[in-house]
Each structure stands twice: as C-alpha cells, then as structure tokens.
Amino acid sequence: MAGSNQTRVVISGIGVVSPIGIGIDAFWRNICSGKSGIDRLQTFPNGNLPSKLAAEVKDFQPEIHLYNKKFLKVMSRDIQLGVSAASDAVRNAGIKEGVVDPERFGVSFGAGHIPTTPDELVEAVKHCAEHDTFEITRWGEGVMGQITPLWMLRQLPNMPACHISIEHNAQGPNNTITSQDSSALLALSEAMRWIKRGAVDCMIVGACTSNINPVDLSRKNLIDLLSRDEDPKRACRPFDRDRDGTILGEGAAAFVVENYDHAVRRGAEIYAEVIGLGAGCDGRASSDNNHQNDTGLVRAIESAMRQANLNPGQLGHINAHGKSTKIDDQVEARAYHRLFGDDATKIPITALKSYFGHFDAGSGAVELAASILSLRHNATPATLNYETPDPLCNLNVVHGEARPLSIPTAMSVSRTAFGQSAAAILRAI
Known part of the structure; x- marks a missing residue:
C-alpha cells in the first residue's frame, strides 16, 4: 500500500462556506441534487457590468462560526469566509482545547488579492476633492487621519492564517500561500511536508476568496473571460x-x-488519506501553444501519480x-490526453465550477472538499450544463446525474492563468 512505510497523512475535518451550502451536509446535498449557486448579482447594482451573474454565499452569519467575535471588525469578507470554514473544520474534527499540543498545531492557508471596498475610503477621498479634481498633496497633510488605523488588517492576505491560528491556539508553523487557484492544494502540500518530517501533528489547511465586491467585479470584467450569458442556469458550462x-x-x-497515528490515538473520524501531491509551472510560453501551454499541469499530475504509485x-x-x-478547458483537456493517452476518454471527470463559479484560491479549496466527500459517499458529482461535448476536449465528463465511484480514489487539480498548477490525490480509508 502506498505510503505504508512512511508517515501517513489524513483528512480528519472539513468545513465549507460556499454558494451552494454552508456546512458539509448542505454542501453535499445540493451538489447531489444539482442545485446551482449561480444567480443574478444581488449585493450591489450591476447595470453597468457586462457580466451580471455571480455565485454569492447567501445567509452567511460569521458570528455563528467564530469563537473570537470581537475580531470581525477587522475582517474583510474573504477573511470571514476563511476563518468560519476553519472553525467548522476544527469542530468537525472533534478538536477541543488540550486535544492537540499547540506547538505542534499549525496553519497553512491560501488567499488572494483582498481589495478594499469604496466605502472604506470615501470620507478620505472627499477631503482631497476640490472642483472635480483630486488634490494628492492633501492626502499626506491630514487626510490619513480619516482612515481607521486598523484598515490595512482587512486587506492583508496573510490575515486569514493569522486569525485562524489565534482562534485555535495553533502555535506551530504558520504560512500563507498566494498562488491564485492553486493555493489550497499548495497549502495542503506544505502541510503534508511538515507532518511527514515530524514537525507537527496536525495542520489547518484551506483557502478563501470573495470576488463579490465592486472593485474586484469591475476589474475582472475588464481582464477576465467572463460569461455574458444572462441565464444563470446555463452560464457556467465547463468543457461544453x-x-x-x-x-x-x-x-x-x-x-x-x-x-494518521495521531488521528487514530485520539479516536478521530477519518475522511480520506492524502497519497499524492504535485506541482508544476508552465515556464516560458512558445509561439505554437495557443498562448498557453499545459506543461505545468502535466508535471503536477505526473508528480502526484508517481508519489501515489497509481x-x-x-x-x-x-x-x-x-x-x-474556451482556452483554459482546451489546455486542461490537452494535458490529460498527453498524460493518459486513450485512458483520458475513460477516466470520469467532474467540473464543479458549474455549481459555484470561479473564485481563485477559494474555489480550489471548495473543489477539494467535494472530492473528499465524494470518497465518503462513493459518488462522483455531475457537471452542470454539459450538453454539447467539445470535440477539442473529448473527455469522459460526468453529467446528468451523479455516478457511482467504483474506485475509491480521487484527484483534484487546479491551474492558474499564469501556468502554476497543482494536483492532489486522495484515497478512501
């Protein structure tokens, strides 16, 4: 058995805060029923945005999840989501005070760009305005005092990991991964290395992102490839x-x-074993690869498969x-065909952004949660909106309804627009 002569690493707790459910029960139930979290953007007016749909987390009350509620005032939406998910994961794992040695309890968490919201700076900007112009010299002369001294703490990507460590007295290694979509899997890889070398017994791992704010939505409408479809039921269509x-x-x-041994000693419920992790980057682009290549993803999956001995x-x-x-899905499919040859058309593939959209670091974490739960429930979730196969992808995309998981292993992959890729392989235990 892979890893039988080495330190084994397992998942013993899961927390999810997502557009299709808060908590693992609601999350899995809605995946199985094919319920999409994509709808018309509700948080603020969207009339001037080309893409008017979004996947928002509804009915989220962070004070229900957090222990240290006093910190909410210095938490952005991203941080609230991440710390809440971490608190739910720790509860789900049955970890209470005294169960884990604080010095052997660490955090490795993924986060992305956390933009400020316009209302946080509006008063300061007003003091610099005169005759429809912005007087920059006034900013340093006295306007800085209009901004709360703790303003920056809401924007720093390392703050989710900081708050999580304070919340759970995790005094061990603490690090933040800021590599967009691949952050969660890279954080998992880092945690696995710490555990295997005996530096810690237990780690809190994950990632969080909220793109639902005026700054991020406006920016990404300009630079990202967003769907212009106005029907939320069919807008996100991976591989279609x-x-x-x-x-x-x-x-x-x-x-x-x-x-694994630590989890067994404390009587933990184990969801899955992590048996393979890999990472890779595309490197320098060439002129004949449609402006993106699949090298990083190929290397990441090769490494994970080799480590897992599968x-x-x-x-x-x-x-x-x-x-x-168009381009991202084709590049990904090309990587699978390079790696697996004819088997690329046989391996069941699911694409869960069809349920909850794309949100950089956070979406990679939520997808990983779904794979772990699929092992628990012996089912591969269906991809929504997959109606007309793309001949340039040619993959075995699970659609229509969930498919029984005949082999108790799952691989989750993430890839960034800059070519950083990561892959994780898990096995039921």
Whole structure:
C-alpha cells in the first residue's frame, strides 16, 4: 500500500462556506441534487457590468462560526469566509482545547488579492476633492487621519492564517500561500511536508476568496473571460462546446490535516488519506501553444501519480479545474490526453465550477472538499450544463446525474492563468 512505510497523512475535518451550502451536509446535498449557486448579482447594482451573474454565499452569519467575535471588525469578507470554514473544520474534527499540543498545531492557508471596498475610503477621498479634481498633496497633510488605523488588517492576505491560528491556539508553523487557484492544494502540500518530517501533528489547511465586491467585479470584467450569458442556469458550462466564459463567485473551505497515528490515538473520524501531491509551472510560453501551454499541469499530475504509485486506471475520478473558458478547458483537456493517452476518454471527470463559479484560491479549496466527500459517499458529482461535448476536449465528463465511484480514489487539480498548477490525490480509508 502506498505510503505504508512512511508517515501517513489524513483528512480528519472539513468545513465549507460556499454558494451552494454552508456546512458539509448542505454542501453535499445540493451538489447531489444539482442545485446551482449561480444567480443574478444581488449585493450591489450591476447595470453597468457586462457580466451580471455571480455565485454569492447567501445567509452567511460569521458570528455563528467564530469563537473570537470581537475580531470581525477587522475582517474583510474573504477573511470571514476563511476563518468560519476553519472553525467548522476544527469542530468537525472533534478538536477541543488540550486535544492537540499547540506547538505542534499549525496553519497553512491560501488567499488572494483582498481589495478594499469604496466605502472604506470615501470620507478620505472627499477631503482631497476640490472642483472635480483630486488634490494628492492633501492626502499626506491630514487626510490619513480619516482612515481607521486598523484598515490595512482587512486587506492583508496573510490575515486569514493569522486569525485562524489565534482562534485555535495553533502555535506551530504558520504560512500563507498566494498562488491564485492553486493555493489550497499548495497549502495542503506544505502541510503534508511538515507532518511527514515530524514537525507537527496536525495542520489547518484551506483557502478563501470573495470576488463579490465592486472593485474586484469591475476589474475582472475588464481582464477576465467572463460569461455574458444572462441565464444563470446555463452560464457556467465547463468543457461544453458552447461555453463563453466563467462566472465569479466567493467561498472557502478548510481541512484538518493530521498524522494518521495521531488521528487514530485520539479516536478521530477519518475522511480520506492524502497519497499524492504535485506541482508544476508552465515556464516560458512558445509561439505554437495557443498562448498557453499545459506543461505545468502535466508535471503536477505526473508528480502526484508517481508519489501515489497509481496508474490512470486506478483513478476514481478527476475533479477538474474546469474554468469554463474556451482556452483554459482546451489546455486542461490537452494535458490529460498527453498524460493518459486513450485512458483520458475513460477516466470520469467532474467540473464543479458549474455549481459555484470561479473564485481563485477559494474555489480550489471548495473543489477539494467535494472530492473528499465524494470518497465518503462513493459518488462522483455531475457537471452542470454539459450538453454539447467539445470535440477539442473529448473527455469522459460526468453529467446528468451523479455516478457511482467504483474506485475509491480521487484527484483534484487546479491551474492558474499564469501556468502554476497543482494536483492532489486522495484515497478512501
């Protein structure tokens, strides 16, 4: 058995805050019923935005999840999502005070760009305005006093990990991964290395992102490939021939990652074992690869498969990056064909951004949660809106309804627009 002579690393707790459910029960139930979290943007007016749909987390009350509620005033939406997911994961793992040695309890968490919201700076900007111009000299002369001294703490990407460590007295290693979509899997890889070398017994791992704010939505409408479809039921269509872009969303997922022996000693419920992790980057682009190449993803999956000691026929499913843009899906499919040859058309593939859109670091974490739960429930979720196969992808995309998971392994992959890729392979235990 892979890893039998080495330290084994397992998942013993899961927390999810997503557009299709808060908590693992609601999350899995809505995936199985094919319920999409994509709808018309509600948080603020969207009339001037080309893409008017989003996947928002509804009915989110962070004070229900957090222990240290006094910190909410210095938490942005992203941070609230991430810390709440982490608190749920720790509860789910049955970790209470005294269960884990604080010095052997760490945090590795993914986050992205956390923009300020316009209302946080509006008073300061007003004091610099005169006759429809902005007087920059006034900013340093006295306007800085109009901004709360703790303003910056809401924007720093390392703050989710900081708050999580304070919340759970995790005094061990603490790090933040800011590598967009691949952040969660890279954080998991870092945690696995710490556990395997004996530096810690237990880690809180995950990632969070909220793209649902005026600054991020406006920026990404200009630079990202977002769907212009006005029907939320069909807008996000990974690997479908008629896809026209992705949909922005928000969410977080967190995991308690633990030394197997430590988990057994404390009587923990174990969801899955992490048996393979890999990472890779595309490097320098060439002129004949449609402006993107698949080298990083190929290297990441090769590394994970080698570590797990699996062949393609031993994969129960691939939880694809499936961003739902023309180029990203084609590049991903090309990587699978390079890696697996004819087996690329046989391995079941699911693409869950069709349920909750794309939100950088956070979406990779939420997808990983779905793969872990699929092992628990022996089912591969169906991809929504997959109606017309894209001949340039030619993959075995699970659609229509969930498919039984005949092999108790799953691979989750993430890839960034800059070519950083990561892959994780898990096995039921």
